[in-house]
Structure formats: structure tokens, C-alpha cells
Amino acid sequence: MAANAVSLSISSSVASSKSLHSLQAQARFLIPPPTISFPKSSSLSSSTTVSISRSRVRAGPSQLVNEPANAMATPPTIVEVDLGSRSYPIYIGAGLLDQSHLLQRHVHGKKVLVVTNERVAPLYLDKTVHALTIGNPNVTVESVILPDGEKYKDMDTLMKVFDKAIESRLDRRSTFVALGGGVIGDMCGYAAASYLRGVNFIQIPTTVMAQVDSSVGGKTGINHRLGKNLIGAFYQPQCVLVDTDTLNTLPDREMASGLAEVIKYGLIRDADFFEWQEKNIEALLARDPAALAYAIKRSCENKADVVSQDEKESGLRATLNLGHTFGHAIETGFGYGEWLHGEAVAAGTVMAVDMSHRLGWIDDSIVERVNNILKRAKLPTTPPESMTVSMFKSIMAVDKKVADGLLRLILLKGPLGNCVFTGDYDREALDATLRAFSKS
Numbered sequence: 535m536a537a538n539a540v541s542l543s544i545s546s547s548v549a550s551s552k553s554l555h556s557l558q559a560q561a562r563f564l565i566p567p568p569t570i571s572f573p574k575s576s577s578l579s580s581s582t583t584v585s586i587s588r589s590r591v592r593a594g595p596s597q598l599v600n601e602p603a604n605a606m607a608t609p610p611t612i613v614e615v616d617l618g619s620r621s622y623p624i625y626i627g628a629g630l631l632d633q634s635h636l637l638q639r640h641v642h643g644k645k646v647l648v649v650t651n652e653r654v655a656p657l658y659l660d661k662t663v664h665a666l667t668i669g670n671p672n673v674t675v676e677s678v679i680l681p682d683g684e685k686y687k688d689m690d691t692l693m694k695v696f697d698k699a700i701e702s703r704l705d706r707r708s709t710f711v712a713l714g715g716g717v718i719g720d721m722c723g724y725a726a727a728s729y730l731r732g733v734n735f736i737q738i739p740t741t742v743m744a745q746v747d748s749s750v751g752g753k754t755g756i757n758h759r760l761g762k763n764l765i766g767a768f769y770q771p772q773c774v775l776v777d778t779d780t781l782n783t784l785p786d787r788e789m790a791s792g793l794a795e796v797i798k799y800g801l802i803r804d805a806d807f808f809e810w811q812e813k814n815i816e817a818l819l820a821r822d823p824a825a826l827a828y829a830i831k832r833s834c835e836n837k838a839d840v841v842s843q844d845e846k847e848s849g850l851r852a853t854l855n856l857g858h859t860f861g862h863a864i865e866t867g868f869g870y871g872e873w874l875h876g877e878a879v880a881a882g883t884v885m886a887v888d889m890s891h892r893l894g895w896i897d898d899s900i901v902e903r904v905n906n907i908l909k910r911a912k913l914p915t916t917p918p919e920s921m922t923v924s925m926f927k928s929i930m931a932v933d934k935k936v937a938d939g940l941l942r943l944i945l946l947k948g949p950l951g952n953c954v955f956t957g958d959y960d961r962e963a964l965d966a967t968l969r970a971f972s973k974s
Contacts, residue, residue, distance in 0.1 A: 630777040640772040643707030649722035650713040684871040715741035716748035723754030727769035742792025746833035791876030805951030857883030863929040880913035895947040
């Protein structure tokens with residue numbers, strides 16, 4: 535192995551059927567109907583001593599004094615992101631925006647700024663403001679509505695958030711609330727990390743992509759014209775509130791896009807979850823409530839477990855980026871917003887799997903299963919025709935995972951559910967994959 539390469543091996547043996555039965559008993563609304571197939575186990579273990587005890591699921595929040603009446607609604611499932619003094623809950627359930635106490639307990643000052651976009655604001659801004667203020671007259675809420683789309687995830691648009699915060703005289707006890715998908719979450723989080731050198735913020739993700747991945751773990755930032763997410767910070771929220779009802783208004787294309795990140799978790803560390811997806815991918819596309827709730831919960835457990843051990847991506851957390859190095863190159867080279875993030879990641883995942891196979895690290899069956907599930911999820915399995923080998927190479931050269939001039943990749947190795955993060959690979963295999971999927 536190259537001296538400066540990092541190699542991590544992740545396995546996905548899943549144990550203890552008691553764990554899932556306990557979780558389902560605690561979160562009754564998550565128990566699926568007979569038509570949905572669920573694995574018999576849900577706790578995670580790995581060769582890197584990943585412990586599911588770090589991703590605890592509780593029956594619901596502790597009781598607050600003088601909670602409003604809606605606190606008596608069905609309590610959410612809670613996945614805890616364990617970061618010591620900066621730990622926070624991920625609330626998961628239907629109708630959570632109607633349970634105002636969940637948000638209000640995480641607002642510490644008297645001023646709130648809701649950051650959202652033109653698509654989400656007409657749907658959920660009023661409901662969010664109501665949840666923040668009902669029975670809470672001391673809190674005032676401002677909002678800033680940004681244009682929608684990845685191409686606006688830039689410094690000029692970010693300044694609109696700062697402009698509104700300064701004009702509204704928000705102080706250091708203020709709370710920023712991200713209401714939207716991954717772009718809004720990343721931008722609002724970065725604004726919160728930077729404004730007055732750091733203020734509280736809350737994530738309310740409204741897309742599958744954001745609910746299962748980008749809202750969890752504190753990665754925030756904006757794009758640069760030369761590369762995606764090159765400017766940003768690690769900054770953790772006070773909480774993540776996943777109201778699954780917001781997916782009812784999600785366009786079909788974005789629903790499919792989000793499934794790319796769900797599929798990723800199964801491939802890199804949770805084989806049982808991948809097998810469940812193979813049985814239930816059509817139910818997810820059809821927005822079956824039980825299937826979606828389970829997929830979101832299991833994804834968040836995986837993400838929280840990794841973040842708890844490697845908050846700032848020194849090694850283990852990088853494995854969550856399967857397919858992203860190729861996918862980010864597609865987004866940058868093809869044009870931000872031309873493909874959705876999950877679409878680019880799906881094609882990038884196929885390329886990473888192809889390279890893993892060329893290296894002799896996985897067998898034919900995994901290649902076939904990955905291609906099959908992505909096609910069933912209505913996701914692309916090849917990059918745009920306009921992408922060339924030289925475009926891939928030039929963009930990947932500035933990827934965040936480059937260290938000392940060495941491009942490190944997340945590749946599958948071994949049985950399903952195992953991966954490595956390494957720079958110790960045959961460069962000929964990378965070149966062969968790029969030639970197979972793009973023009974010379």
C-alpha cells in the first residue's frame with residue numbers, strides 16, 4: 535500500500551433480532567404491513583468496531599413541563615447522533631411539524647431565521663413558522679426565500695442569508711432553521727457556522743436525499759465553479775426533524791434521486807438492508823409509508839453511527855461517499871443542477887463498482903445486483919455522453935479526498951456490505967473504468 539494511503543475495511547454483519555423487535559415496539563407506526571418484507575435484524579457491527587449502541591433509538595422525547603396539546607400525538611422515533619456535548623436527536627415520523635414542542639425545545643434565543651427556497655416556501659413555511667411560535671409569543675421569526683436549485687449553491691446566494699440576518703439584527707442566541715432539501719441544508723448550515731462565528735441551527739429536511747443523508751452529520755458548505763462542496767465547514771445542528779409527510783409533495787424524480795443514498799448504505803456496510811431494498815424498491819418508489827419510514831430510520835442509524843465515530847471524515851466517514859467522487863465530477867462537468875445529486879451518485883456508484891470488479895475485489899453477482907437495483911429505482915447507470923476521460927480526471931484531481939496528490943477512492947471489496955477507502959489501487963483499473971464509461 536502507498537505510504538500515504540488510507541485503507542479502511544467496513545463489514546456489515548447484522549445481528550440481534552431482539553434489536554429490531556424492540557425498535558418496532560417503541561415506534562409502533564413504523565411496523566410495516568404484511569406486503570413489506572423486513573429483515574430479521576437491525577443492529578450493526580463491523581470489523582472497525584462500529585457499535586449500534588452509539589445510534590440509540592428511543593420511544594420518544596422526554597416529557598416537558600407545560601407542553602402544548604399536540605405533544606400527546608404519536609411520539610417520533612429518535613436516532614441519537616452521539617457527539618458528546620454536541621450530541622443531538624434525529625426525530626423521524628409523520629406529522630412532526632404539527633408537534634411544535636419538538637422544534638421549540640431547540641430554540642434557545644428569541645429570534646429565528648428560516649432559510650428555505652421558492653419551491654418549499656409555499657408548501658411548508660407557514661406551518662414551520664406556526665410550529666415555532668404557537669404558545670411561544672416571545673419568539674419572532676424571519677425568513678429568507680432563496681432560488682431553487684444546485685446552481686444557486688454559491689457565494690452570491692449565501693450572501694442573501696447573511697443580508698437578512700444582519701438586517702433583522704439577529705444576535706448570537708438566534709437560531710437558523712433549514713427548511714428544504716440538501717442545498718438549503720448545506721447553505722443554511724454554513725451560514726449558521728459563519729454568522730457571528732456560529733449560531734444555533736435546526737435541520738428540517740423535505741427530500742429523501744436530505745432526510746437520509748445530507749441533514750445528518752454537520753457537513754455544510756457551498757460549491758465553487760471548479761468543484762462541488764469545496765467551501766464549507768463541519769457544524770452540527772441542534773436537531774434534525776424528519777417529517778415524512780413532506781415527501782407527499784416531492785416530485786418523482788427527486789424521490790428516485792434520494793434512493794441512491796439509501797442504496798449506498800446497504801452496499802458499504804449493511805448487507806441485510808440492501809437485501810431488504812431489493813425486495814421493497816417498488817414500495818419505496820410508490821411512497822409506501824411503512825417502507826419509507828423504515829428506510830429513513832435505518833439510513834439515519836447507519837449515518838449516525840459513522841458520524842459518532844468519525845465526525846470530521848478522517849477515514850471511516852469517507853466511506854459514506856461511495857460513488858461520490860465520480861458523481862461530483864459529473865455534476866461539476868455537466869453543469870450544477872443538470873442532473874440531480876442522486877442521479878450523479880447513481881452513475882458514479884456503477885463506475886466505482888465497475889472499478890472494484892476490474893481490481894478483482896468483488897464478484898460478478900454484486901455488479902449485476904447494483905445495476906439491477908439502480909435501474910429498478912429509475913436512476914441512471916452511465917454518465918452523460920458529454921463527459922470525457924479528461925474531464926473526469928481534471929475535476930477528480932481537486933476532489934476533497936485527494937491527499938498529497940493521491941486520489942483516494944471508496945471501492946467495494948469482499949462480500950456485499952464491505953468497502954475500502956484507499957489510494958492503494960492499480961491506476962490502470964481507474965483508467966479502464968473511465969474509458970469504459972466516457973469518451974477519450
